[in-house]
Amino acid sequence: MKKALITGGNGNIGRLLSERLIAKNIEVIRFDIPGSEPAKHDALETIVTGDVRDVELLTDIFETQKPDAVYHLASLLSGSSEADMDAAWEINATASFNLLKLSKAHDVGMFFFASTLASYGENIPSPMPEDQPQWPENIYGVTKIAVERLGNYFKASHGLDFRCLRFPLVISPYAPPSAVTAFPSHAFKAAVNGQSFTFPVTPETDVSTLFLLDVINSIMSFTFAEKEQVKQPAYNVHAYYLSAQIVADQISKEYPEFKYSFEPQDYVQALLGGWPGETVDHNARADWGWKPEYDFEQSAQWMFEFFKQ
Ligand SMILES: NC(=O)c1ccc[n+]([C@@H]2O[C@H](COP(=O)([O-])OP(=O)(O)OC[C@H]3O[C@@H](n4cnc5c(N)ncnc54)[C@H](O)[C@@H]3O)[C@@H](O)[C@H]2O)c1
Structure with missing residues (x-):
């Protein structure tokens, strides 16, 4: 991995992930909505602002910046998704579909997606087994599971190295x-x-x-694991x-x-x-x-x- 695109790069997880990738000498493109941009603080970091729904802008990023890995974190979270389900579907699901297509078209080497325990649904047993069916009753979880399934399709049918972690609270x-x-x-x-x-x-x-620093640890160790170690498209972490x-x-x-x-x-x-x-x-x-x-x-x-x- 030489250059990674992080969508939602100025968020909670994105900003720390960017630091960890840069520490490994990887160039980072931090993509997030205007107004969320932090001061650019490293020579290996490029800040791009825009909306993840803007296909033209994303196409331009892939063509000019040529990332070889994508960390897709941009998302409406649970509360804002429930408040506007149309925006939730466009930002969380449709934009992810477009990003998967762009990643495939530009031969991206690895695509990471952040999913959630909210994709399981209600009244799940504790401890929750790994093969628990996913039937979310909240729109946030519905959009996340849609992308999990799309990612699996791109992995199985188009050879994209799609990797997904489901985070708890x-x-x-x-x-x-x-x-x-x-x-x-x-x-x-x-x-x-x-x-x-x-x-x-x-x-x-x-x-x-999970504590935030362990979220970053899990993303790093999962996305740098050898392909043979990754035996399923999505894993739970606790x-x-x-x-x-x-x-x-x-x-x-x-x-x-x-x-x-x-x-x-x-x-x-x-x-x-x-x-x-x-x-x-x-x-x-x-x-x-x-x-x-x-x-x-x-x-x-x-x-x-x-x-x-
Ligand atoms: N923090 C948690 O508890 C948790 C748990 C499970 C999953 N996740 C997932 O991890 C990812 C990162 O979460 P986070 O905690 O960093 O959240 P966050 O809200 O801090 O980061 C998300 C980022 O996405 C950006 N974004 C939102 N809409 C956008 C748009 N239209 N275009 C471009 N950027 C947009 C936001 O500005 C924000 O910076 C998300 O996908 C989230 O669903 C987080």
Whole structure:
């Protein structure tokens, strides 16, 4: 890999992924919507702004920049997808189809796609087995599974090296306030700032979770794995189990004065209430050596330190 195109390159995951690729001396094209652009900070980095729905612009990027790998992260997330299902389909599904076609046409060597546990649906068993059927009841999950299936088609019928990871809930210091399902991240920030916090779910709502740096670790190790190690187009990854009460208790250990309450919001509860607390990820561990580095306590300490600074 010499040059990678990262769509959604200025997001939570995209900005850290860009740093990690550059550290391996790989040129990066960070593509994201106008207004989201950070200062260009590395000679190996090119910032391009535009909409992932703009096929002409993307064609121009493939023709002039000639990326040999694509990390496709641009997406509306769960809340904004539900708020505008037409935009969700255009941005998450149609634009991904166009990007897959462009990648095939320009002989891209590897195409990575970020999917989600929200692609499984409601009331799934915990631990969730690897062969759990995917029948999402939210539009975000529907668009993600559409791309998983398209990617499998491009891999099987057109030889594109499509690779996909399904992420659980992610603990991240960059989670925007609008990302309502990222309540653990918001609770850490509130505690460090001396504010109270209202959890938008019941205390026992439990979710499979991964720390942001492990998300980046998983993408790096998966996309640099040898082709023979990748035995299926999509893998689940999991680090630890969390409930809202476990988050509150962990914060209270560090900040005994932390005040919190639980006021479940229908939408957040509906989305997370059916998620598994644990996701079986044996295949990722066995096939390409996936192993998370951060447990919950380490993730919490990292978040406290980050917000203190
Ligand atoms: N963070 C999580 O909890 C999580 C969990 C599972 C899957 N994912 C997936 O990982 C990927 C990255 O997520 P993230 O946490 O970095 O989210 P993010 O919102 O920080 O990043 C997504 C980026 O996509 C960009 N984008 C949105 N619409 C666009 C458009 N029309 N054209 C171009 N760019 C556009 C946004 O500006 C943003 O920078 C997404 O595909 C998301 O669905 C994230």
